[in-house]
Amino acid sequence: MSGRLYLKNQVPAILVNLIGMLALALFLLASGNRLQTVLFIFIVWLIILTAYLSVVYYVRKRYLNKLLDMTEQLEERYLIPEIMTIPEKADEQVFYQIMKMAEKSMLEKIGAIQNERKEYKEYIEQWIHEVKTPITAMKLLCENNRSPFAREILAELENINQYTEQALYYARSEHTEKDYFVREIDLCDVVHSAIADNKYLLRQSNMTITIEDIENRVYTDDKWVRFILNQMIGNAIKYRTEHPALHFSTIKTNDRIVLSISDNGIGIPKSDLPRIFEKGFTGRNGRTGKNSTGIGLYLCKRLCDKLGIGLTAYSENKGTTIALSFQMNDFVIGVQG
Incomplete structure (x- = not known):
């Protein structure tokens, strides 16, 4: 609370006191009292008034600062009435009631929005599970009727399946x-499973795949890691160049195992590299006819953060390397050492 603003608010009370002091002084002088007596009373009154205003300012400032500190520490600041003490002054109680009403309205709106989000999320998940049934049926039909056309259909079905998986994991990413x-x-098993998920797309793009030294075991969720690898493989296919190649390898450090996925595609511009994990960021490459949504890498980063997996990207104009860093605890290091 500003001292200047406080004094400005107290101007009416100060003026009333000054008028009262002047009236009393005139009355005392008219009654034959000495000037020194009147001045003494005038000074005492001023001292009492100044002391009162100072004490009130100090007490109010301390209370309001405490209230501000409590508000700053709250994540949901609209809940401040719940931790406030009920004020004693009549005007302050009015504002307190207004805050309680605002809090109630906010909680009702938040509850309604949360219910809507929950219902929408459940609908999306249900729809995705239902749409996977015809996708699986079409894949079986195409695999049982092998032809160049069927292989093209299978590649597109893998694309569709990847987009549905992306939508499903996006819906679930808030509560992983x-x-x-x-x-x-x-x-090794997770990498091979991810490659199998994209086998028709990889074959269609003539992608050369090499796997080197990935006989490592880590503690994580294989389904979520498989989804992350599917996104990396999909990007390598989407942004490929002539004679595309994809390389998987691992490096073991003191307490980490780093899985690297490298391609020889068009790479990522240096100016775009710091922002590739931002939601909706497509970058220069995504705006040149690649139909990028800016969701895939954002989801990968979000899931990696939830699982405690480090995620970094490197690119030198041509080719991109994505590194997944898995933390190992002392027990795992002892077993694998």
Whole structure:
């Protein structure tokens, strides 16, 4: 609370006191009192008034600063009436009631929005699970009737499946802790599963795949890591050049295992690199006819943060390397050492 503003608010009270002091002084002088007596009373009155205003200012400032500190520490600041003490002054009680009404209205709106989001999320998840049934049926039909046309259909079905998976994981990414299951997994198995998920797209793009030294075991959720790898493979296919190649490898450090996915595609411009994990950011490459949504890498980063996996990207104009860094605890290091 500003001292200048406080004094400005107290101007009416100060003026009333000054008028009262002047009236009393005139009355005392008219009654035959000495000037020194009148001045003494005048000075005492001023001292009492100044002391009163100072004490009130100090007490109010301390109370309001405490209230501000409590508000700053709250995540949901509209809940401040719940931790406030009910004021004693009549005008302050009016404002307190207004805040309580605003809080109630806010809670009702938040509850309604949360219910809408929950219903929408459940609908999206249900729709995705339902749409996967015809996708699986079409894949079986195409695999049982092998032809160049069927292989093209299978590649497009993998594309569709990847987009549906992206939508499903986006819907679930807000509460991943309810969906993931951390256990010891073999990175080699997850990498091969992700490659199998995209086998027709990889074959269609004539992608050369090499796998080197990935016989490592880590503790994480294989389903979520598989989804992340699918996004990386999809990007390598989307932004490929002539004679595309994809390379998987791991490096073991003191307490981490780093899985690297490298391609020889068009790369990422240096100016775009710091922002590729931002939601909706498509970059220069995404705006040149690649139909990028800016969701894939954002989801990967979000899921990696939830799982405690480090995610970094490197690119030198041509080719991109994505590194997934898995933390190992002392027990795992002892077993694998």
